[in-house]
Amino acid sequence: MTSLIKVWELPGGIHPPEHKSQSLQLPLGSLPLPPVLVIPLNQHMGTPAQPVVQVGERVLAGQLIGAADGTFSANTHASTSGTVIAIEERAIPHPSGMNSESVVIESDGKDEWVELTPCENYLSLDRLALLDKIRAAGVAGLGGAGFPTAIKLAPKSTQVIDTLILNGAECEPYITADDMLMQVRADELVAGTLLLSHILHHPKNLLIGIEDNKPKAIAAVRAAVAGAAVNNPEAAKIQVAVFPTKYPSGGAKQLTQILTGREIPSGHHSADVGVICVNVGTAVAAWRAVRYGEPLVSRITTVVGDALGTQRNIEVLFGTPISYVLEQHGFAANRASRVVMGGPMMGFTLLDLHSPIIKTTNCILAPSKQELPEPQPAQACIRCGICAEVCPANLLPQQLFWYAQAEDFERLESHNLFDCIECGACSYVCPSTIPLVQYYRAAKGTIRLHEIEKEKSDRSRQRFEFRQQRIAKEEAEKEAKRLARQKAAEEAKKKLAEKAANASAAPAAPTDVLSAAVASANAVQAAPDEQKAKLERLVTTAKTALEFQQKPLVPNKTNPVISDEQLVKQQVRIKQAELKLAEAEKKLADFLAQTSAAQTNTAPANTAPSVAAAVDMNDPVAAAIARAQAKLTMSPEEKAKANLESLRTRLAKAEEKVAAAKTEGSANLDALQQGADKLQQKISEALAELAALGINDEPAPQTTPAATPETAPATAEQSAAQAAIEKAKAKAAAMASMSDEEKRAEQIQSLQTRLSKARERLAKAEAENDANVDAFRAGVSKLEEKLQELA
C-alpha cells in the first residue's frame, strides 16, 4: 500500500497560473501518419547517432537508423515504415535554431514493424542484458533533458542507490503529457518502476512523486500500485508521494530535495546522494523496451495554446514535423504570438516550425498574443530581492544580474552562477521585467567560451615553452659535443707531437697513438650515429605513409560514394609513397655500407705492433662497451671467471698464431711468443684471484703462485663491497626513520662529499692530463646540479 512519506519544503518557487485544464478535456489522441518524417540523429543529450541506413533504402518501423556513437549517445529508430529519401541537415527543435543530420523517411502508409523480441520475465535476464535492451531501444530521458537512460541506470560502484524517484511532478504550466501518461498507463508505470528497481538492485525507497494538482493521475497510479501489490510484494513498497504544487518542484534537484531532504552537491549527480530520478514517461519507455522489445519511436506530447483549434495530448511519432502537428490542431498563425517547445517557464521559441517532434518534446505551446504577450521593456533593477525569495537554488539573482551586466565573471562564479537551473522563477517575479535568465545564460556561455580559450592558450603556451626548452637543450648538447671533440683533437695533436719528439726512444708510444686514434674515431662516430638514426626514422615515416595510403577507401559522411578519380589519385599517392620508401631505404643502406667501410678502413690502421692490442681492436667498439657493461653488473667471482675465460680464449688464439708463425717462420714470432707468455701470466694471476675468492676452477694448467699482488686487492675489493653493502643498508634504515627534511640534509651532505671527491679526482686527472678528464668534469657538473636542485 502507499504510505505517506515526509515531504520537504522547496525553498523559493512560484505559483504561476497552471493552465492545465484545457489540454485535459479531450482523451489521448493520435495523428494520421504524416507523409514525411524527419528523424534527427541527436534527439538526446550526448554524441549524435551515426546513420546506418542508405538513401533509397526501405526501412520498417522500429528499425535502427542511427546507431549510438559511443557510450554517451542513444540509438535512433525509424518511427514508421517507408523509404529513406535523404540523410541531410535539417532544422531541429533547439534553442539555437540549429540544424542537425536527420534521416528523412517518406512514409509508405503501411506502418510495418520489424520483428520485436518480447521478454516475458525480465528476472530471467541478468541486469546487463536488461540495460542492453534499454540501450538498444534508444530510451532517453523524456522529461526534457534527453539523458540516455541506460547510463543513468548504471551508477558507479561507489554510488549506493537507496532511493528511486519516478518524476511525475510536471510543474510547468500548460504541460499535461505526464499527467495523461499516468492516467492511461499507470500499470505500465508501476511495471516500469519495478523493472528499474530490479536493475538498481532494489533500492529501499521507491517513490512516485506527483504534484497535488493531478488528482486523476494520483488516483490512477495509486490504483495501479495496489493492483500490482497483489502479485508482487515489492510493488507494495512503491509510495505515491503527493506534494504541494509549486514551480519548479519537477526539477530533478528540487524533487530530490522535496522527497528526500537531500541536496545534490554542486557539480555532482543525484546518484552521488543515493538517488536516481527518472521521468515517468521514461520508465514506461524502458518497460516497453524490455517487455516488448519495443524501441522508443513515439511519445505523449501536449499540444496546447489559444492559437489552436484543438488542445489536447497526442501520442505522436518522432520525426513528425511540428508544422504538421499544428496543422492537425487548427493552428491560426495570425493569432499566435510564437510557438514554444516545452512550457512557458523553460521552453524555447521554435525558429523553424518544420522541425520535428523529438524524444524531448513534451509540449508544443502555441499561445495567442493575449495569452503570452511580448515581454515589456526592462526597467532598472531596484534590488527588491523578490527574485532571491523565489530562487529554488538560494542564489542572489539581483547580484548575479548586476555582475552579469558588468561582465564580472569572477564575481559571477563566487555567486554560484553555475548552480542556476534557469527555471525562470526570478524573471517571472521581477517587477522590472528584466530577462534575468537570459543574462545568466549569456554569462554562462561566455564563461565557458573563456575557459575553452584559456585551455587552448595554456596548451599552446606549454607547447611553446617546451619547444624552447628542447631547442636550448639540443643547443647545449651540441656545444658540449663540439667542445669534447675539440679537446680530444687537441690532446691527440699534443700526444702526436710528443710522440714525434720521442719517436726514436719511446717504446710506450704506440699505445698513446692507439688511444688517440680511438678517441678520434669515437668523436667522428658520434655524428654518423645520429645520421643513422635520422635515416632510420626516414624509412619508418615512409613506411607509415605507404601503409596509410594503402588503406582501402571507405565511404563516409563527407564522401558517400568513391569515384574512379579518387581511386586513380590513391594509386598515384601509393606509388609516390613507395618511391619515397625505396629512396629512404637506399639512403640507409648506402650509409650503412659507408660506415662499415670506414670501420674496416680504420681497423688496419689500428693494427699495432702489439698483438694483444690488435686482437682487441678487431672487436667492434660497441661489443666492447657491452662487455664492459656486462662486467660492471657481474659479481667478483663471475668477473674473475669471465676474465679467465677470455684470457684462455685469447691464449689459445695467441698460441695458434705462434704455432702458425713458427711453421711459416714469421718475423713476428718473437713478438707473438711474448704476447702468449704475457697472457699465460695473466691467466695465472686470474686463477690466483679466483682462488682468493674461494673458488676452485678446473685444474689449472699451471700451479699459481701462492700470493700474487692481485689477491690482496681482490679480497680487499670484496670486503670493500661487503662494507659498502653494509653501509648502504644502514643508510637505507636510517633514511627510513628520517623525516623528509633530514633526508634532504643527508642527501645534500653525501652529495657534497661526493662532489668534493669528484673535484679531487678531476684535479688529479687534469694534472695528469688524463684522457677521462672530460668524463670527470661532466660528473662534477652533474653533482653540482643535483646539489643545487636539493638545496
Next chain:
Amino acid sequence: MALLNITSPHTHGANRTGRLMRLVVYATFPGIVALTHFFGIGVLINVLLASLSCIAFEALVLKLRNRPIQFYLRDCSALVTGVLIGVSLPPYCPWWLVISAAFIAIVLAKQLYGGMGFNPFNPAMVAYVLLLISFPVQMTAWATPLPSLADGQTLPSLVAALDKIFFGTAIDGYSSATVLDVMKQNAGLTLDDLYKQEAVFTDGRWAGAGWEWVNIAFLLGGIYLLYKKVFTWHAPVCMLLALALMAGVFYDSGSSNSGGSPIFHLLSGATMLGAFFIVTDPVSSAVSVRGRMVYGALIGVLVYVIRTWGTSYPDGVGFAVLLLNFAAPFIDYYTTPRTYGHKKPRRATDSSKQDGGH
C-alpha cells in the same frame, strides 16, 4: 508569420515596479492622514510640494540625460521619494526647504549616481540629513500637536499656513518641543514624573500626544505592504525588535537615567515611518535575507544610540539609515546565502573553483 525568438520564461507575473511604488504611496496615506489630523494642513502642503518638485526634478534630469521621460516617470519612484520627504520635513517649514530637499534627493542623491536602482543612499534620507545639518532651526521646529494646543488655539488655517510657508509670516505658538526633545533634555526626573509633568505626555497615551497615533498609522501602512508582499518582514521587524531590545535593556526601570521605555521608542519620532518606508528601500539596503535582518537590526540599535546618547539630534532614523547604507555592501559580503548543493555560503569575493565545477 514572424516568430519572435523570445527566451524563457515566456510568461510573467503581475508584478511591476510602478505597481510596487504606487502601493508604497498608498500605504503612506494613513500616516499622512494622522499627521494632518494632529499637525494640520502644513503636512499636506509639504507632501504636495515635495512630490511635485521631485517629479519635476526627475523629469528635468531625465531630459538632460536624454532618457525617455515618461517611461522612467511611470515607475513612480520619484513620487515615493517626494511623499517621504513631505512627511519627514516639519510642517509649515519654508518652501525653499522642501524644494531643496527634493533637489538634493532626486538630483544629487539619485540621478547623479545613475538614477533608479543605482543610488547607494536613500535619497529622502540624504536630503533630510543634509538639511538637518544645514538648517537645524527650521528642521527642528515641529508644529504643536493638536492635543497639546493651548485652549482656544486651533491648527493653522490654509491661508496662514501658505503665508508661513511662502512668506515666512510667523504663526503664534505653532511649534513646540517634540517628545523626543523632551526625553533627551530630561535631567533629574524619573520617567513617571516626566510623564506627569510634560504636556506632550499628559496629552498622550503611551508615547506622547499625536506622535503615537502617527506611528500607529504608519505601522498600519507597513502591515498593508507586508500583506501585499511589497517587501519581506526581515528588515523592518528586525529594526523594531532591536530598537525595543535596546530600550528594554537601558530602561533602567524608569529612572532619570532611562532612555525611555520600548513602547515610547517604538511609537515616537520617525520609528514606524523609518521601519516600513525607509529601511525597506531595497535599492540602498543589503540584499540577502540574512543581510537585511542584520541591516535592520543595526539600524534599530543605531536609532536608539543616537536618540539616547547622541549630543544634538533628537531622532536618529536618518543618520542610522545612511550609516547602514554605507555598511550594506559590507553586510552583503558576510551574509551571502548558502546556495543549493553547497556546504556553506561562499563569500562574495571567493572566486576559487568549487568542487565539481561545470
